[in-house]
């Protein structure tokens with residue numbers, strides 16, 4: 293018996309009620325058909341002034357013994373360049389609504405020391421400010437997503453920051469930027485007007501925020517062609533009210549609405565679950581939780597389709613990822629957590645969902661880039677390691693700016709008790725290089741899957757690419773053993789395709 297779960301945009305997903313071991317899935321597509329572009333910014337990252345994310349993780353200062361360029365550690369920058377980070381969001385998060393940009397310009401020794409009240413109450417030296425952030429994105433070859441302070445700032449402060457960053461005139465502010473070492477204005481891809489304004493950004497109601505947004509956005513002026521995409525601070529989890537109120541009441545100067553969703557294994561903020569010590573039950577619960585974002589995005593897009601039928605507004609998932617209990621012995625406010633094969637599967641499942649909604653989802657930022665939450669990289673002094681999540685970003689980079697190919701998938705279920713999720717999720721796209729790529733994820737930690745490809749428009753004989761899996765669900769990379777979880781080569785005949793348990797494959801479809 294087959295039951296249709298979703299029928300949206302470019303793919304449909306159906307579940308078989310029959311218990312199949314191994315799993316079975318059929319993927320059908322006409323490879324000559326095309327869907328929306330998968331915006332490269334879906335692979336964006338988030339770097340907040342939080343814990344050891346910026347300080348230590350990225351920035352060590354020019355005088356550090358750790359090899360660096362302009363204060364940013366070379367090893368971390370080089371690793372991040374390898375996964376082609378397209379976009380970095382900064383300076384927060386909750387931190388953004390307490391950040392005053394003037395604290396972070398000028399001579400470093402004269403910058404004020406503040407208290408980072410959100411994240412551990414530690415001293416914030418402001419050693420990394422606007423100029424350093426743009427150094428970072430330039431070193432990475434990425435675009436900038438700057439998040440402004442609506443919660444505790446002012447319209448004037450935000451407008452002046454915009455002028456400081458983007459003006460090409462001989463204004464006092466632009467000349468101050470020049471005096472601080474930057475002649476040319478910077479390009480800003482996105483600018484956020486507040487963050488989580490329903491919570492740490494001011495505990496507002498959307499009706500109140502809407503008027504503030506309209507006021508602030510009016511004064512976000514930049515030279516012709518230089519204005520960033522302006523981002524309204526939206527809702528989270530199952531909420532659709534923020535999307536509704538913003539899209540219905542902001543009729544100019546907004547390019548997209550942000551949305552946040554975190555994957556907590558237990559779905560309880562008071563006891564979220566352990567990062568590395570978990571069993572098959574928690575593995576299932578984590579994936580069940582992460583898959584909820586599919587419905588939450590669909591619900592928000594339905595609201596946008598009603599209020600914005602021409603599709604002018606993007607839906608930006610500018611914070612997502614796993615969030616576990618703080619590691620014992622560490623400052624809880626630093627949100628440092630280890631990362632296992634489970635995080636890699638979470639990332640891949642989310643990418644497949646984002647691709648599915650690529651018509652509206654133009655940008656996302658995983659939280660966060662280094663040493664915080666579901667990080668790409670962990671550091672310990674001069675040492676660094678690449679997490680399983682890092683490797684998924686590396687494998688999926690072929691999907692950046694690719695063109696989605698519509699497909700349908702029929703898959704058996706991966707069940708636990710009375711609950712079930714699809715055993716297999718997938719993506720198909722034509723890469724910028726003209727090649728066809730498929731991504732496949734087997735969510736089940738115990739059962740392999742037989743995949744039937746029913747492809748039209750091109751005779752596909754084999755798949756060539758990479759696979760990420762591990763012996764155990766809890767496998768991770770540590771400073772003692774940095775390569776326990778890493779991609780391996782994968783190749784298979786198209787008519788004899790088996791996906792191992794708990795694995796991710798990204799492969800070219802070869803004639």
Ligand code: AHR
Nearest residue numbers: 384385386387487488659
């Ligand atoms: O990513 C950590 C925090 O989570 C961000 O600062 C905030 O926006 C969210 O609540």
